Amino acid sequence: MTETRTAILTFAENRDSFRFAELLSYLNGLFEISKVTLSWYLREMINDNIIFKLGRGIYTAHKVQTSEYTPRLRTKAVKVGKIIARKFPFVSVSVLDGQVFADFQHHISSNNIIYVEVDRDAMESVFHSLKQEGYTAYLNPSKDFVYDNIDLSKEGVIVKPLISESPLMDFKGVRTPHLEKILVDIYCDDDLDYLHGSEWSRMFDNALSMYSVNRTAMLRYASRRNAKPAIEKAIENLGTHND
Structure with missing residues (x-):
């Protein structure tokens, strides 16, 4: 060997x-x-x-010059994360700003949704708490529900289950996904169906050309989401999707 x-x-x-x-x-x-x-x-x-x-x-064999991915959360997204952390101190929380998708998109579209992931058994409580705080919130919506009822250009919060051992980092006191998790979640999550297919392939190519990505960590997380073969194939096909 x-x-x-x-x-x-x-x-x-x-x-x-x-x-x-x-x-x-x-x-x-x-x-x-x-x-x-x-x-x-x-x-x-x-x-x-x-x-x-x-x-x-x-x-x-020569390292491609890329930069470390720096998370980006609007002040409103940070506030949502801190509200949940204060009300549910023992619940694991991840907050993602939908605006970051545009950083990698081929066909840029508006997304002002704040995506909140929490322990599955806390989802409903967090959802109702956000509603009481005055947020337009949705509880783990299906693909069809998103298409029929959610205007992604308007502000809102989607509450979803947090996969255990998700790669997260701190941003202003709030936990937010590493790029490796973002790319896998876009591929897997039904509520992000509008980014699936060729759009996701281009986003994947763009992200890996722009930023340093820990492929081992990404594949480990993809395994937890039963998506490892698809992510391995995307890595194999890098550079074949961009116009």
Whole structure:
């Protein structure tokens, strides 16, 4: 295993970029290796941030210059998070501002919804509490309900279940998702159906080209959401969706 990884890295470091077929030909001049086995090695080395993917079948050993994702929450979103934390001190809470989706979208659309995720058994209590505070709130709405009844351009709060071991970070005293969680949740959540399909693929490409992403953490979380194969495929197809 070490010999194969070393040979891949030696080949890669002497080039700005390389194609899968070029690497396969080179390695087979040293020892026998199949396409399937090489794909596995590349995937592992990508997850370890040793090899980086530039596009479909195109790789590099030189780190692509990206920045760390910095969360962004409106003052109103922070306020919602702090209200919930104060009223429900023992409930895990995550707050996401729907406006951040535009940062990655191909076809930009308005979303002023604040997405609140809490422990499943606390969802209903949090929902009613937000209603009492005067917020337009929705309890874990279905895809059809969102299309028929929610104007995403208007302010509101959607309360949803929080998946255990979600990757979260602090922002002004409120817990908010890491980029890895945002990308997986957009793919999985019915209430975000308007971002599914080719739009999500482009968002995924855009996000990974703009920001540093911990692919191991993203795949671990995707496994908890039964979406690991889809996310692995999206990584494999990086760079093939943008116009």
